[in-house]
Amino acid sequence: MMETNAAQLQQWQQVGWLRPLDVSFANLLLEQESEPSPWLAMLAALASYQLGRGQVSLNLASLLQNPTFCLQFPRPRTAMNTVVEPTSPEAVFANTSLHDVIAVLQKSRAVSVVHDSSETDSTAPLVLQQERLYLRRYWRYQQGIKTRLQVLAKQREVNKPALQQVLKDLFGNSAGDGDKLNWQKLACANTLRSGFSVITGGPGTGKTYTVVRLLATLQQLSMAEGGSERILLAAPTGKAAARMTESVRSELNQLTINDSVKQSIDANAVTLHRLLGAKPGSRGFKHHADNPLLVDTLIIDEASMVDVEMMAFVVDALPGHARLILLGDKDQLASVEAGAVLGELCAGADTGGYNSNTVQWLEQVTGESIPAVYTDSAFELSAYTKPDANPYLQHIVMLRESRRFDGQSGIGKLATEVNGMRTAWLQQWLQGNAPAADEPAELYRRIQYLSNTHPTDADFRSLVQNGLADFMARVAKRPGGDSKASCDQWAEQVLDAFSQFQVLCAVRDGEWGTKALNELISQWATAASGSADSGSGSSDHWYLGRPVMITRNDYGLDLRNGDIGIMLLHTPTNTRRVAFLSNAAAANASKMRWVLPSRLTHVETVYAMTVHKSQGSEFRHTVLVLPEHDTPVLTKELLYTGITRAREQFTLVAPQSKVLLDAVQRQVERG
Numbered sequence: 001m002m003e004t005n006a007a008q009l010q011q012w013q014q015v016g017w018l019r020p021l022d023v024s025f026a027n028l029l030l031e032q033e034s035e036p037s038p039w040l041a042m043l044a045a046l047a048s049y050q051l052g053r054g055q056v057s058l059n060l061a062s063l064l065q066n067p068t069f070c071l072q073f074p075r076p077r078t079a080m081n082t083v084v085e086p087t088s089p090e091a092v093f094a095n096t097s098l099h100d101v102i103a104v105l106q107k108s109r110a111v112s113v114v115h116d117s118s119e120t121d122s123t124a125p126l127v128l129q130q131e132r133l134y135l136r137r138y139w140r141y142q143q144g145i146k147t148r149l150q151v152l153a154k155q156r157e158v159n160k161p162a163l164q165q166v167l168k169d170l171f172g173n174s175a176g177d178g179d180k181l182n183w184q185k186l187a188c189a190n191t192l193r194s195g196f197s198v199i200t201g202g203p204g205t206g207k208t209y210t211v212v213r214l215l216a217t218l219q220q221l222s223m224a225e226g227g228s229e230r231i232l233l234a235a236p237t238g239k240a241a242a243r244m245t246e247s248v249r250s251e252l253n254q255l256t257i258n259d260s261v262k263q264s265i266d267a268n269a270v271t272l273h274r275l276l277g278a279k280p281g282s283r284g285f286k287h288h289a290d291n292p293l294l295v296d297t298l299i300i301d302e303a304s305m306v307d308v309e310m311m312a313f314v315v316d317a318l319p320g321h322a323r324l325i326l327l328g329d330k331d332q333l334a335s336v337e338a339g340a341v342l343g344e345l346c347a348g349a350d351t352g353g354y355n356s357n358t359v360q361w362l363e364q365v366t367g368e369s370i371p372a373v374y375t376d377s378a379f380e381l382s383a384y385t386k387p388d389a390n391p392y393l394q395h396i397v398m399l400r401e402s403r404r405f406d407g408q409s410g411i412g413k414l415a416t417e418v419n420g421m422r423t424a425w426l427q428q429w430l431q432g433n434a435p436a437a438d439e440p441a442e443l444y445r446r447i448q449y450l451s452n453t454h455p456t457d458a459d460f461r462s463l464v465q466n467g468l469a470d471f472m473a474r475v476a477k478r479p480g481g482d483s484k485a486s487c488d489q490w491a492e493q494v495l496d497a498f499s500q501f502q503v504l505c506a507v508r509d510g511e512w513g514t515k516a517l518n519e520l521i522s523q524w525a526t527a528a529s530g531s532a533d534s535g536s537g538s539s540d541h542w543y544l545g546r547p548v549m550i551t552r553n554d555y556g557l558d559l560r561n562g563d564i565g566i567m568l569l570h571t572p573t574n575t576r577r578v579a580f581l582s583n584a585a586a587a588n589a590s591k592m593r594w595v596l597p598s599r600l601t602h603v604e605t606v607y608a609m610t611v612h613k614s615q616g617s618e619f620r621h622t623v624l625v626l627p628e629h630d631t632p633v634l635t636k637e638l639l640y641t642g643i644t645r646a647r648e649q650f651t652l653v654a655p656q657s658k659v660l661l662d663a664v665q666r667q668v669e670r671g
Ligand SMILES: Nc1ncnc2c1ncn2[C@@H]1O[C@H](COP(=O)(O)OP(=O)(O)OP(=O)(O)O)[C@@H](O)[C@H]1O
Pocket: 184, 201, 202, 203, 204, 205, 206, 207, 208, 209, 210, 247, 251, 403, 404
């Protein structure tokens, strides 16, 4: 059986199902076993494979129950025109029981078996906990987070009368709009109750609005006691940090509060890497348990993008008294790295699940009255009566009303239907049917569907060219003068124009993937600009107006993975440079960075980017392009994330509507 499994791993690697890394890891383990067990290599390779696609562990029960669903292998790769028909996961795991697999793992020296979250002395590379097989490092990250959050989540003392007054001043008396619950007020209150909380909500549900009031609440309460709260704002990427800074600053400007409280609030958000003090070339950070951050409250935005490794480093670096608040949309795609931390913490949050303690506390300080549908008696006991109950539900408030997309908005409607995995309305829309009698015509104005198309067809080409027209015009316009200031101002306008329109792809390869579309759009762009400079027009050629995305952090240049720049003529020096918005946190730092293209080693053209890369960004007009054939990466989370990147206009390009309908019914499995 062992030889069979070794040959099987080779075959699955050949067809592109397993990575060479997965197979090498498995072989390494086998070499170290005195009595290698037949299934060890296979299971170790699959645990490593799951990690590569964002799952922290291999769930053995679901593997044996439904191997194809659990592994979600892509379409097999064909080499040199030979079609290899790989053995299916079903065939490999036929007649294998969970009991047998676990018994085999328990006997292996490469596996340590743990029954609870306590750390063991073992250094075995694999950890088996119940039905899940982990790579040790990731098991430790997960346990580290769990242990730390349990401590942070303990209830804290609050001056309730003072809190009641501050909340009343900031959010009004009670019962938000008419008979609706004021979830924003409840969210703000709930963060004060313990050292760990989550505010989750879809786009435009007022997370920033709430956070700004939370900042004011924390400062006001602290100042009333003669202190000052040390609050830090952070986000997983440079772009998300810049967006957080901008939206907090603008919301703060509109808020009428005491001047001294306002002045005590620092709206500058930094990346998590900068916060923890990244050490170039090393996995570790300057701040950790022995050198904790100087912070009383840490607020992390776009928390859905934080992977399990980064979250473990963050909680490790928090001082004992600190408070951690996570903001984000739990329904968005998780980070490409392993671990859907926010999604897992928020499992079940749609229905509240508050116990009587939480309800009583929240009602007392907010004056709101929480309906019974949001309560759950299963959480009454400190020992949870439901075995799968989520212990963090008491710490989560979900904002439920979009302030950006009203009932008339097609974007909001599309996002809601996709998130709810419902296809009936989508089918109507895809077929181009007129709005139903009870639907406003406005609903369909800002959403458009392009079907039966090919990348080189005129309809797709004009969609893209119209979308990029303003950007192209600004690139061609050149600065008002030769001064540094006017050149910077022009570059800022060019970058702003570029950020208004974006093509998003589900995949990188294939004719509807980012690689091919960037190649094609580059040719259109250089042909349209008609400049002598257009050269080959290939997507990696440094032509004027080429938009690029950084694909790897570059600490030397202070550029972050995901930063976008445009190749322009830097008029003060008369050189071609790539203009980026600066990541510098200092208030007096120049807003623009001009970098010589020769210094940029990890960049890609970015007329089209993957949905994963678009997380944390929004565009006025977003075009989501789906491939011709279904693939396992197409999930409702991916569609939801793509749709919710659109602020005013959304276009779906899907050559086959069935691909969309199948994807809506596929959910990411949490690892
Ligand atoms: N209670 C409220 N009353 C009035 N306006 C509100 C309220 N809540 C939010 N808004 C407004 O709605 C808009 C969206 O809110 P906000 O930016 O806070 O949402 P968000 O959840 O942070 O959005 P994003 O998904 O972009 O991060 C903002 O203009 C904000 O000022």
